[in-house]
Amino acid sequence: MYTTINKSKVIFLGDSNVGKTSLIHTYLKKNNTISATIGTEFFKKHMEKYNRTLQVWDCAGQECYRAICKLYYRDSDACILVFDLSEPKSLDSIKNYWISTFKYHCSKSHKFILVGNKSDKTINIDYNIVWHLCKSYNMRYIETSIITKTNIDDIFNFTCELLNNNNNNNNNNNNNTSSNTDLINMNTISDTITSYRYSYFSNYC
Helix, strand or coil: CCCCCEEEEEEEECCCCCCHHHHHHHHCCCCCCCCCCCCEEEEEEEEHHHCEEEEEEEECCCHHHHHHHHHHCCCCCEEEEEEECCCHHHHHHHHHHHHHHHHHHCCCCCEEEEEEECCCCCCCCCHHHHHHHHHHHCCEEEECECCCCECHHHHHHHHHHHHHCHHHHHHHHHCCCCCCCCCCCHHHHCCCCHHHHHHHHCCCC
């Protein structure tokens, strides 16, 4: 008996230099020197545990390539939004540009995962924005680091989990109301460990 392998299109978006390509290459164990992505790059990864093949598109963040990259948003099953934890403008771009642009050009139902990269650096972002995005778009949130090799596998594992349970998650999200409606206390949440933070923010997925 033959088993049908699910195929899913996954797109990585975010400003230039937030580490999108580095995250993908580290996961795929590519050893080539990382340089700024020109236009788009394509990778394929079969996730045997989930019986799913991910067709991964790495889109350049530079403004000069954005018009071209929009052509690749169509038919995406999941969008991985990456920002730099040490650079507030990269999170602002997620909020003010990348989400709305992707949703406008994507032609099907999709899942979001929000990735705060470079957790090895001094964190300089407003976690209230992260909290708001997770609530508004039912995002799974992950913090990663290329330097310390932290949580990189989780990006791809969580993507498969969300896609495999897409129907169940949609039903759960429609009925999900949370009592955690207060804004985050920055004096406590910013000092907690990365694993707690991304678990805390992902209550809505």
